[in-house]
Amino acid sequence: MKAYEIEPRGPYSLHLTFTGTEPAFPTVYDGRYLWRVVETGEGLVPVRVEQIGPREEPLLRVEVFSSRGSGEALEALCRFLCAHDDLRSAYDRMRTDRALREMLPYVKGMMPWTAFGPLEGLVDAILFQQISLRAAFSIIRRFVEGLGRPVKIGQQVLYAFPSPEDIMRAGPGVLRSLGLSKNKASYVFNLAKAVLEGFDPGGLGDKPTEEAMEILMSLKGVGRWTAEIFMATGLKRWEVVPADDLGIKRAFRQLYGVEDVNVIRSITSGWERDAWPIAYYMLVWCERKERVMGTPQEAR
DNA sequence: AGCCAGGCTCTCG
DNA sequence: CGAGAGCATGGC
Numbered sequence: 001m002k003a004y005e006i007e008p009r010g011p012y013s014l015h016l017t018f019t020g021t022e023p024a025f026p027t028v029y030d031g032r033y034l035w036r037v038v039e040t041g042e043g044l045v046p047v048r049v050e051q052i053g054p055r056e057e058p059l060l061r062v063e064v065f066s067s068r069g070s071g072e073a074l075e076a077l078c079r080f081l082c083a084h085d086d087l088r089s090a091y092d093r094m095r096t097d098r099a100l101r102e103m104l105p106y107v108k109g110m111m112p113w114t115a116f117g118p119l120e121g122l123v124d125a126i127l128f129q130q131i132s133l134r135a136a137f138s139i140i141r142r143f144v145e146g147l148g149r150p151v152k153i154g155q156q157v158l159y160a161f162p163s164p165e166d167i168m169r170a171g172p173g174v175l176r177s178l179g180l181s182k183n184k185a186s187y188v189f190n191l192a193k194a195v196l197e198g199f200d201p202g203g204l205g206d207k208p209t210e211e212a213m214e215i216l217m218s219l220k221g222v223g224r225w226t227a228e229i230f231m232a233t234g235l236k237r238w239e240v241v242p243a244d245d246l247g248i249k250r251a252f253r254q255l256y257g258v259e260d261v262n263v264i265r266s267i268t269s270g271w272e273r274d275a276w277p278i279a280y281y282m283l284v285w286c287e288r289k290e291r292v293m294g295t296p297q298e299a300r
Numbered sequence: 301a302g303c304c305a306g307g308c309t310c311t312c313g
Numbered sequence: 314c315g316a317g318a319g320c321a322t323g324g325c
Contacts, residue, residue, distance in 0.1 A: 128307090129307040130320080130321085131305055131320090131322060132304080132323060135322040135323045138322060179322065182321085183308070183309070183310095220308090221307090222308085223307060223308050225307060225308090226307075229306080249306095250306095
C-alpha cells in the first residue's frame, strides 16, 4: 500500500459530496472512507480516500492498494472527485439570487454528482430510467456484483465496474436475471457491443453539445433525459441540465414556483457552465435538507 | 394491494 | 403522428 496526498481546490468536502447523494455501487462511501476499484491500463487498482484537511483548506489522503497503475488511478480519481474543479463562479452566481444565497453556506464544498467513468455513467443513466433511485441502486448493485470482478482488500470485497467484455459474456438473459427489464437488458448489451466495436462514449466530451446529444440519442434506449444525465455526470458537461427530470422540476417548483420545462431550460441556459452544479444543489437542498446538511459550522 | 418512482420504445388507431 | 401500454424493483 502506498499513500498519496491530494490538495483539492477549496472549499471541498468529501462528506457533503457523498452524503448529498449516495454514490452508485461499486463506489462505496462509509461515512469516512470512499472506496473504489479503478480500472487502469495496468490492471485493477483499489483505492481508499479520506479527507484529512478542513473544508476551507482541504487535503485528501489516498491509499493505493497496488504496486502499479497508481498514477492513472489517481488521475481518474481526481476527475471523479472533482478535486480540481472550480465552483467559484457558480457560488458568485448563487450569491446574486435570493433563494440560492440561503443554501450556499450549507452546500459549499459539495461537488456535483459525477459518474466514475464514461461507460459506467451511460450504463447507470440507463438503469436509473423511470424507477425510483432506491430501486435503481438495488439493480445497479446486483448488476455490478453479478458481473464485475471482485477484489479483496483485507477482509473487504470491492468490485470493479463490469467491463464491456463482462457484459457481452453475460448476454441479455443474465442481465435480465440481475433485475434489468427486457428493454434495459438489450440497451446495455447493445451498448457494450458498440463499445467493443469502437464506440467511445468518453470521446463525445470533445464534441459540441448538440452533436454529442444527437449521437447519444441515436442509441437505442437513450432519450433526451438519459443523454443529458450522461452529459452532466459522465462527461462533466455542466452546461447541460436534464430539465424534465422529476427532481429538477420539483426543485424549480419549490424554489422558483416554475413548472414549465421550457422556462427551466431558459433559466439554466443562462447559468452556462454553472448550470449543473447549481441545479444539483437545488435538487439536493429540496430533497434532503433536514437530514443531511447539518449546520454550516459542523459541516466538514 | 396497488400505485408511483429521476423514461423509452413499440404498437395502434 | 399522438396516445397508450408495458416494463424492472422498492417504498409507501
